[in-house]
Amino acid sequence: MHWKIRPRQLASVAILTGLALAIAACGSYGKGYPNSTFNNTTEFNTAIKSLWDTLLFWGTFVFILVEGILLYTVFRFRRRSDADEPQHVHGNTALEIGWTIAPAVILTFIAIPTVRTIFRTQARAVPNALQVEVVGHQWWWEFRYPQFTTRTPTGRVDTLVTANDLYLPIGRTVNFTLRTKDVIHSFWVPQLGGKRDLVSNHTNYLWFTPDTSLRTTVFNGSCNEYCGASHANMRFRTFVVTPTEFDGWVQHQLSPAAFAAAPPAPATPAPADTARAAGAPTRPASASPAPVPVTPAVAVAQQPTGYTFPMESLPDYASPDTPTPAGLSFPDNITGDAQRGAEQFARSACIGCHTIRGTVAASPIGPNLTHIATRSTIAAGIYPNDARHLRLWIKNARMMKPGVAMPTLGLGQRDPVTGATVSQSLGGLSDQQIADIVAYLQALR
Amino acid sequence: MSASPALDHIQAGPHGHHYTTTGLDSRKIAVWAFIGSECMLFASLISTYLIYKGRSVVGPFPHEACNPPVCATALKPILNIPVTSASTFVLLMSSLAMVLALAAVENRDLPKHSLGDRILGSSKLWLWMTCILGATFLGFQSYEFTSFVHEGLSIRTNLFGSSFFTLTGFHGAHVTAGVIWLGTLLAIDYKRGLGPDDAINVDIAALYWHFVDVVWIAIFTLVYLIK
Amino acid sequence: MATVAASPTYAGAESGEHTGLWSWLTTVDHKRIGVLYLYTSLFFFLFGGLEAVLIRAQLAGPNKHLVSAETFNQLFTMHGTTMIFLAVMPLSASFFNFLIPLQIGARDVAFPRLNAFSYWVYLFGGLFITLPIFFAAAPDGGWFGYAPLTTRQFSQGVNIDFWVLGLQILGISSLAAAFNFITTIINLRAPGMNLMRMPMFTWMSFVVQFLLVLAFPVITIALFFLQFDRFFGTNFYEIGAGGDPLLWQHLFWIFGHPEVYILILPAFGLVSEVLPTNSKKPLFGYPVMVYSGILIGFLGFGVWAHHMFSVGMGPIADTVFGLTTLLIAIPTGVKIFNWIFTMWGGSIRFTTAMKFAIGLVALFTIGGISGVSHASPPADLQQTDTYYIVAHFHYVLFGGSIMGIFAGIYHYFPKMFGRMMNEKLGSWHFWLNFIAMNLTFFPMHFSGMLGMPRRIYTYDAGQGWETFNLISSIGAFMLVVATAIFVWNFFRSKSSGPLAPDNPWDAATLEWSIPSPPPEYNFAEIPLVESRYPLWDLTHPERTSEIPHTHEGWSDQEKAADAKPVHIERDRRSAKELGIPMPLPTIKPLFVALGIVVMLSGLIFIHKEDKSAAAALIALGAMMIIGFLYAWVTSPLEPDHH
Numbered sequence A: 001m002h003w004k005i006r007p008r009q010l011a012s013v014a015i016l017t018g019l020a021l022a023i024a025a026c027g028s029y030g031k032g033y034p035n036s037t038f039n040n041t042t043e044f045n046t047a048i049k050s051l052w053d054t055l056l057f058w059g060t061f062v063f064i065l066v067e068g069i070l071l072y073t074v075f076r077f078r079r080r081s082d083a084d085e086p087q088h089v090h091g092n093t094a095l096e097i098g099w100t101i102a103p104a105v106i107l108t109f110i111a112i113p114t115v116r117t118i119f120r121t122q123a124r125a126v127p128n129a130l131q132v133e134v135v136g137h138q139w140w141w142e143f144r145y146p147q148f149t150t151r152t153p154t155g156r157v158d159t160l161v162t163a164n165d166l167y168l169p170i171g172r173t174v175n176f177t178l179r180t181k182d183v184i185h186s187f188w189v190p191q192l193g194g195k196r197d198l199v200s201n202h203t204n205y206l207w208f209t210p211d212t213s214l215r216t217t218v219f220n221g222s223c224n225e226y227c228g229a230s231h232a233n234m235r236f237r238t239f240v241v242t243p244t245e246f247d248g249w250v251q252h253q254l255s256p257a258a259f260a261a262a263p264p265a266p267a268t269p270a271p272a273d274t275a276r277a278a279g280a281p282t283r284p285a286s287a288s289p290a291p292v293p294v295t296p297a298v299a300v301a302q303q304p305t306g307y308t309f310p311m312e313s314l315p316d317y318a319s320p321d322t323p324t325p326a327g328l329s330f331p332d333n334i335t336g337d338a339q340r341g342a343e344q345f346a347r348s349a350c351i352g353c354h355t356i357r358g359t360v361a362a363s364p365i366g367p368n369l370t371h372i373a374t375r376s377t378i379a380a381g382i383y384p385n386d387a388r389h390l391r392l393w394i395k396n397a398r399m400m401k402p403g404v405a406m407p408t409l410g411l412g413q414r415d416p417v418t419g420a421t422v423s424q425s426l427g428g429l430s431d432q433q434i435a436d437i438v439a440y441l442q443a444l445r
Numbered sequence B: 001m002s003a004s005p006a007l008d009h010i011q012a013g014p015h016g017h018h019y020t021t022t023g024l025d026s027r028k029i030a031v032w033a034f035i036g037s038e039c040m041l042f043a044s045l046i047s048t049y050l051i052y053k054g055r056s057v058v059g060p061f062p063h064e065a066c067n068p069p070v071c072a073t074a075l076k077p078i079l080n081i082p083v084t085s086a087s088t089f090v091l092l093m094s095s096l097a098m099v100l101a102l103a104a105v106e107n108r109d110l111p112k113h114s115l116g117d118r119i120l121g122s123s124k125l126w127l128w129m130t131c132i133l134g135a136t137f138l139g140f141q142s143y144e145f146t147s148f149v150h151e152g153l154s155i156r157t158n159l160f161g162s163s164f165f166t167l168t169g170f171h172g173a174h175v176t177a178g179v180i181w182l183g184t185l186l187a188i189d190y191k192r193g194l195g196p197d198d199a200i201n202v203d204i205a206a207l208y209w210h211f212v213d214v215v216w217i218a219i220f221t222l223v224y225l226i227k
Numbered sequence C: 001m002a003t004v005a006a007s008p009t010y011a012g013a014e015s016g017e018h019t020g021l022w023s024w025l026t027t028v029d030h031k032r033i034g035v036l037y038l039y040t041s042l043f044f045f046l047f048g049g050l051e052a053v054l055i056r057a058q059l060a061g062p063n064k065h066l067v068s069a070e071t072f073n074q075l076f077t078m079h080g081t082t083m084i085f086l087a088v089m090p091l092s093a094s095f096f097n098f099l100i101p102l103q104i105g106a107r108d109v110a111f112p113r114l115n116a117f118s119y120w121v122y123l124f125g126g127l128f129i130t131l132p133i134f135f136a137a138a139p140d141g142g143w144f145g146y147a148p149l150t151t152r153q154f155s156q157g158v159n160i161d162f163w164v165l166g167l168q169i170l171g172i173s174s175l176a177a178a179f180n181f182i183t184t185i186i187n188l189r190a191p192g193m194n195l196m197r198m199p200m201f202t203w204m205s206f207v208v209q210f211l212l213v214l215a216f217p218v219i220t221i222a223l224f225f226l227q228f229d230r231f232f233g234t235n236f237y238e239i240g241a242g243g244d245p246l247l248w249q250h251l252f253w254i255f256g257h258p259e260v261y262i263l264i265l266p267a268f269g270l271v272s273e274v275l276p277t278n279s280k281k282p283l284f285g286y287p288v289m290v291y292s293g294i295l296i297g298f299l300g301f302g303v304w305a306h307h308m309f310s311v312g313m314g315p316i317a318d319t320v321f322g323l324t325t326l327l328i329a330i331p332t333g334v335k336i337f338n339w340i341f342t343m344w345g346g347s348i349r350f351t352t353a354m355k356f357a358i359g360l361v362a363l364f365t366i367g368g369i370s371g372v373s374h375a376s377p378p379a380d381l382q383q384t385d386t387y388y389i390v391a392h393f394h395y396v397l398f399g400g401s402i403m404g405i406f407a408g409i410y411h412y413f414p415k416m417f418g419r420m421m422n423e424k425l426g427s428w429h430f431w432l433n434f435i436a437m438n439l440t441f442f443p444m445h446f447s448g449m450l451g452m453p454r455r456i457y458t459y460d461a462g463q464g465w466e467t468f469n470l471i472s473s474i475g476a477f478m479l480v481v482a483t484a485i486f487v488w489n490f491f492r493s494k495s496s497g498p499l500a501p502d503n504p505w506d507a508a509t510l511e512w513s514i515p516s517p518p519p520e521y522n523f524a525e526i527p528l529v530e531s532r533y534p535l536w537d538l539t540h541p542e543r544t545s546e547i548p549h550t551h552e553g554w555s556d557q558e559k560a561a562d563a564k565p566v567h568i569e570r571d572r573r574s575a576k577e578l579g580i581p582m583p584l585p586t587i588k589p590l591f592v593a594l595g596i597v598v599m600l601s602g603l604i605f606i607h608k609e610d611k612s613a614a615a616a617l618i619a620l621g622a623m624m625i626i627g628f629l630y631a632w633v634t635s636p637l638e639p640d641h642h
């Protein structure tokens, strides 16, 4: 067998590949990369980017220099004949001093802006900053806004709490207080700045100011410290909105939950469009692939007004496409009833972990569901917040997300962790009951 | 029988055991390297103890008393400095005995003129002394451990308990290993007598023993004396 | 060479007692132990590579579910652990074993039986930590096993138990070997082989042994704490009791950063042998190469917290560790430039080994530069725990350590096995490997800086990462082809390559003055060394004329050592015929090693209802250790010649 090409000729392939990659590199600065770290979106990120530009400059310089000399040497001094006998230099002090000092000088150019940036970005946040407490959980994010509270009818003071959707006003410094309920996580919105870990038994801080040049938009965030089975599934969305929109959002989130005050009496289901007419933000029909007939919210007196990011304009990169597990399905032809769902919820395992302000559900273990219908995703950014996914989720969360603490609840479902089949006595829910609960959750605007 | 020592070794040189680069016995160099790594081992343990000092969420504590309501029951400072000073003294004396044992082995063949010479020249006596003093130290330590457990401090109680017992336990394990090592030397001494040819074996055991002793001085100072 | 009649079966196998399985189980010959290390670690390299390929298959596209989250987490944990502890470190150990005594003119290492023990501990420890993957119970805490995720509260299964105990076992092996090599290098150098004449590989290995001795005890303690927490309920990393996860991080990285220099310096050493030999020039700036190696090792202990810039250490600590980390670029740069200037003005022969060595210079530089970009703490906040870091460490580990080790394998294969490797296949291996390596790891710079976290088993579509990941995965599959060519070349050359002369590459150091493969006693006559390049003194005196030589400067002791001036060794007689005492083969180190593993396996069962299995294994292991250790220390090393 005769090989026509010699392995060395692969070198041209190597060079071409290199070029292609270099071109791709330049593209990194361009659009189309929704999680790019190269942005001037906050003063924090601007500082990092200018540091990065310095590093990239000197890195490229050293790279070209070293590889250039190396290639030249290798070509220039290749052996032409076995009789070649080179000159025998065994060292050169001047040269060696030179290449000790030159890198030292370059490193000084790197060190000075580095140290400056360290002290600038780790200074204290301005006192009037918006305070956000970030609490990491295996595997979801709790965001608390301690400056925004509301008093319940019973006189308790409730703080604005949400999960996996972070809202930030443009132009105001936000100071994050980072804590974890369990293992170490790491909070990161690549478009807005560097990351910071949430370390058990420690409190960390991070602050930045969304730049006034920004328009209302959404950025992806993720957990960046390996934290167990669903580390990859610990994502969140950051909505950067105008101050007015932010105030509207706060007002909305602080309003009582739907049904909270409604008597648990069989209410007459309201016409389908009452809720929409009330001016509440709507969910896009397109979010659920197969439109599922859902009984909408009962017309409750205090239907919230205010702002929620319009989910129909959620960009593609922020709408999750995670496939649902094979072997998990939910019949299309079941219609849920929100009122029944509310009662069912209050009787089920749900209240062991979740809070819905103003109801019996008041446990801090899982995400707060008071206004769950305003959220963009469920399960920490991995599924769209629509009826189909909510129903599958309640039916068998453990198949939907590895390691999740939420139990499998669908009657007859096999819990993939314990291997047990969910029965009536274990609090299993029928498909109808699940549909009811989902109708209720979708009414929690 | 030529009881080959614990650390068997090859030496350069074509015909037997003459030439080494440094002129030193290879076993001695190996033990020095070993001691280097032991330093890092104890440095890690001691640092951990110091880092965790004062960070236990429940008592008992090393130097501080703790009274209700902070603690469910009243707790007195748990470290017993007088007793530990005594045991420290014992361990220090064992190092002295070790020095004498080595000297006795090295000088076995010197003539002995007086009773004093004979006492100083008895390797068995001094090896026994070292072993006994080492064992006494271990006795003190087990007394300390049991009394701590009675006072409610176990390795699982709090950070202090975990880091204290682990640190002193590792040290105790090293002393135990040393006592066993010296025991084997004694056995050889009884079997065929230790002479200048075996001095290297005693020498490396002594090196180890002194090292363990020095570590204890550090522990005693940092854990017991400094509040 | 006419005298080399027999096919080069492994080292000194003239008499029947030196062949067969039993002879390998009982060998105490450093060369055969080196070969055992080589086979075992190459096997683990393929295993770790296979895990990597599965990782790349899963990540080739978005939302792929070839393997479950749990399996993926085991795969990357075991990939990292395997590559670092079971592949690269022991590949280096293979060269320590085979080469150090040959390079310094010694007959064996200082403690041959301890050396065998190190190998067996490594083998059993490696199997101990690897086998659980076949039962879906492999470690899954990441290669740096951050607490509290790895405590019993958050990792209840036996997975992490295997990791903790496995690393403890492997630590014993590394430490025992390090004591042995430190002693060997300090004490068994041939007369005249002073420190500034030692071959660069021996020098770099010497530095590595110190790093091992000083770094391993720290992870030993960190692991003891975790082990005690998991098995005995102590509180070191218990969150409820006030335990501090940063304690683990500090202890781990005080070990972990020196560890990365443990992984790279032997490769640097090998390359420093290959480059001068194939350029017909002495190493440029030998003394500076020595000092920079020492300096790298030294500074390596002061930079650990650069792995922790995101944990919130505060501005002062960030500054200190950022600056010390930047400093390391200086001595490393010196090495790079000295290598290039070793070739400059030379007559470069492109053997496969040479190509890999040049590949190291080219690729390690890239990894070094990205390393410097992590050393700037604020910049690192955008980089840490993303694929950008994964790109960095594969450039230094694959582009550095693995390329250097391949250079070493091609260069020393003739000496190890007495046959030449096929250069044409070698060339294919090199070029495919070089291209595929860049294809795999270069795009990771982009996916990382474009926001892709590491250690994720899946990612969503539309994040801008698809193309880069696909290219990486294609590259990984090309690496399989490249590696397969190497494996084929290795085994084919071993059985039927052309017989190797003593010094096929016209190299300058002592190991090339003796037959290939060397006889069991290495040197029939201990060489008396008078320069850094003894063989070139004989054949090309003009190459070394400027380098200091000793002509009569040996000490009395050295002169009395019964050594002969360096010469090409023609004697092919056996040790017995020459009257050289050889250490006796023994099985005892193997059983002591096995005893340790059996004993620690017992701990795995300690949380089971029925503790009798645990007790039985612990007792059995302890008995094996005590019994065989006793037999070991009371049996003579060499036949009694009194």
Ligand code: HEA
Pocket (backbone or CB within 6 Å): A062, A066, A102, A103, A104, A106, A107, C144, C260, C261, C263, C264, C306, C307, C325, C326, C328, C329, C330, C332, C333, C334, C336, C364, C365, C366, C367, C368, C369, C370, C371, C372, C374, C375, C376, C380, C383, C384, C385, C389, C392, C393, C396, C397, C400, C401
């Ligand atoms: C062989 C192993 C190896 C080597 C040699 C290195 C070498 C270096 N490493 Fe790397 N590193 C790893 C293996 C290695 N690393 C691994 C495995 C990790 C990840 C661990 C994990 O998280 O899993 C890691 C992670 C890591 C981090 C943490 C990143 C993070 O997690 O956020 C940092 C941060 O500073 C860093 C820096 C460096 C630096 C500055 C060097 C320097 O030594 C490099 C010096 C070399 C050069 C710079 C090139 C040559 C020099 C010149 C040509 C001179 C001129 C150059 C300049 C002036 C720039 N490394």
Ligand code: HEA
Pocket (backbone or CB within 6 Å): C045, C046, C047, C048, C049, C050, C052, C053, C055, C056, C076, C077, C079, C080, C081, C083, C084, C088, C142, C143, C144, C390, C394, C397, C398, C401, C402, C440, C454, C455, C456, C457, C472, C476, C479, C480, C483, C484, C487
């Ligand atoms: C020396 C160390 C080393 C080496 C050589 C490699 C080699 C490779 N590694 Fe790496 N890697 C690490 C050390 C190393 N790695 C470490 C420390 C981590 C971090 C782990 C952690 O986060 O905890 C890591 C993590 C890591 C990740 C990130 C995982 C994650 O974060 O989720 C990825 C992803 O692509 C990857 C890919 C690869 C690939 C494709 C190779 C390729 O180079 C492999 C090439 C393949 C082969 C060489 C073998 C092919 C052969 C066969 C399949 C069998 C053929 C059989 C015969 C011929 C008989 N590695």
Ligand code: CUA
Pocket (backbone or CB within 6 Å): A136, A139, A184, A185, A186, A223, A224, A225, A226, A227, A228, A231, A232, A234
């Ligand atoms: Cu939380 Cu990773």
Ligand SMILES: [Cu+2]
Pocket (backbone or CB within 6 Å): C256, C257, C260, C303, C304, C306, C307
């Ligand atoms: Cu490092």
